[in-house]
Amino acid sequence: MKGLVLVSGGIDSPVAAYMMMKQGVEVGAIHFSNEPFTDQKQELKAKEHMKKLAAMFNVNIPFFIAMHGKVQAEFARNADRRYQCVFCRRIMLRVAERIAKEKGYDFLITGENLGQVASQTLPNMAAITKAVGIGIMRPLLCNDKVETIKIAKEIGTFETSIGPGVCCNLVPQNPVTKARLHSIEINESKIDIEELIKKEISDMKEELILP
Amino acid sequence: MFEIKLCKNKGAYSAKPLKTISLDLQKLKKEFKVVDYTPVVMVIDIDGELIVHSHGEILFKGREEKDMEAMKKIANRIYEVAKR
Numbered sequence: 001m002k003g004l005v006l007v008s009g010g011i012d013s014p015v016a017a018y019m020m021m022k023q024g025v026e027v028g029a030i031h032f033s034n035e036p037f038t039d040q041k042q043e044l045k046a047k048e049h050m051k052k053l054a055a056m057f058n059v060n061i062p063f064f065i066a067m068h069g070k071v072q073a074e075f076a077r078n079a080d081r082r083y084q085c086v087f088c089r090r091i092m093l094r095v096a097e098r099i100a101k102e103k104g105y106d107f108l109i110t111g112e113n114l115g116q117v118a119s120q121t122l123p124n125m126a127a128i129t130k131a132v133g134i135g136i137m138r139p140l141l142c143n144d145k146v147e148t149i150k151i152a153k154e155i156g157t158f159e160t161s162i163g164p165g166v167c168c169n170l171v172p173q174n175p176v177t178k179a180r181l182h183s184i185e186i187n188e189s190k191i192d193i194e195e196l197i198k199k200e201i202s203d204m205k206e207e208l209i210l211p
Numbered sequence: 212m213f214e215i216k217l218c219k220n221k222g223a224y225s226a227k228p229l230k231t232i233s234l235d236l237q238k239l240k241k242e243f244k245v246v247d248y249t250p251v252v253m254v255i256d257i258d259g260e261l262i263v264h265s266h267g268e269i270l271f272k273g274r275e276e277k278d279m280e281a282m283k284k285i286a287n288r289i290y291e292v293a294k295r
Contacts, residue, residue: 036246036254037262039272041222069247076249166222166270169252169262 002026003137004100005109006092009045009165012111012140014053014157015148019139020109021057028105029061029209032068032092034168041165047209049157054211056155061209062103066095071196072170079187081172085119086179087188088170090131094193095200097132107135113148114141123178130181213290215282218270224278226269226286234265234293242292257285263293 003020007013007029017027031046043065054061068091075087096108112120119128129136140148152158176183218225236253239245246254251265258281262270269289271282 036260037249037252039222073247073249076251081250164217164221166218166262166272167220169264169270170249 001107002028002105003107003109004028004030004096004103004105006096006111007031007046007049008111009042009049009161010111011152011158011161012113012116012148013046014049014111014161015151015155016109016111016137016139017050017053018056018151018155018157020137021053021059025109026059027053027061027109028064028103030064030066030096030099032066032095034069034072034170035067037069037072037169038166041163045160045163045165047207048160050209052156052160054209058211060211063207063209064099065205065207066092066200067203068092068095068200071200074191074196075187076170078190080183082174082176083179083184083187084170084172085117085175086124086128086184089119089124089128090184090188091193091197091200093128093132093136094197097134098197098201099204100134107137108132109137109139111140111148112138113143113145116145119175121177123180124176127179127181127184213267213286215271215279215286224271224274224276224282226271226282228267228290232267232290233295234263234267234290235295236263236265236293238293239263239289257288261285261289263289 003025005017005027029050031043033043050061213226213228215226243255253263260272
């Protein structure tokens with residue numbers, strides 16, 4: 001089976017990819033770049049992680065780069081910024097779902113870990129997941145961070161993950177932690193979501209990472 | 212008035228005012244090339260992209276320590292133009 005993993009450049013997503021690849025899942029990877037609100041370092045880290053996994057499992061990994069910053073800015077200008085992180089994740093999943101369907105992936109994979117950041121509370125994750133119909137595998141959902149870091153060190157991705165990088169500059173001061181679907185949908189209705197998703201997909205770059 | 216050092220994730224140099232200030236990002240639009248913006252963050256291009264926060268922090272993308280004097284000049288200019 002094939003899974004499309006959302007990779008950020010952080011500690012968790014390469015570990016999630018590794019866990020699934022260990023189970024024999026064939027993976028592709030999609031990175032959402034928040035440029036110009038960050039720089040290219042996170043993208044390069046994500047690519048480095050996939051190179052490591054490609055070499056480890058001796059496989060090719062398709063690597064998609066979605067330009068996500070403009071979509072984020074459109075939401076921030078027009079809607080309630082407290083929902084920025086929830087919105088961001090919902091759009092990521094929608095874009096990833098379309099790519100997954102187009103390229104023949106059976107499900108999405110994320111490195112989400114319960115309670116770690118604002119978008120990863122149970123109510124927020126429930127609201128985020130409702131954006132798509134495709135299955136989502138979350139192999140690290142209930143991991144203790146220490147466990148995830150241990151695996152990251154074992155597979156050699158930890159040092160890259162903690163390397164220098166410009167963090168996301170779009171996180172609101174007071175993000176919602178118990179988002180209600182109704183409120184999210186009201187905010188999403190303030191922008192042309194479909195047009196933004198189409199643009200993000202049409203601007204997408206695709207590479208093939210070789211072992 | 213401000214200090215410049217590596218940001219907390221060491222990914223870029225950051226100028227931070229020594230006292231709390233508020234920047235009017237709309238004023239930057241008139242003076243500089245805007246790459247993109249939100250109500251509280253603006254990306255402008257002055258010999259390279261900078262991320263300017265309305266609370267006063269400026270992140271210099273892709274700069275090195277040798278660019279310190281240039282960064283100071285740019286930060287001074289931004290604070291001069293945008294300070295409320």
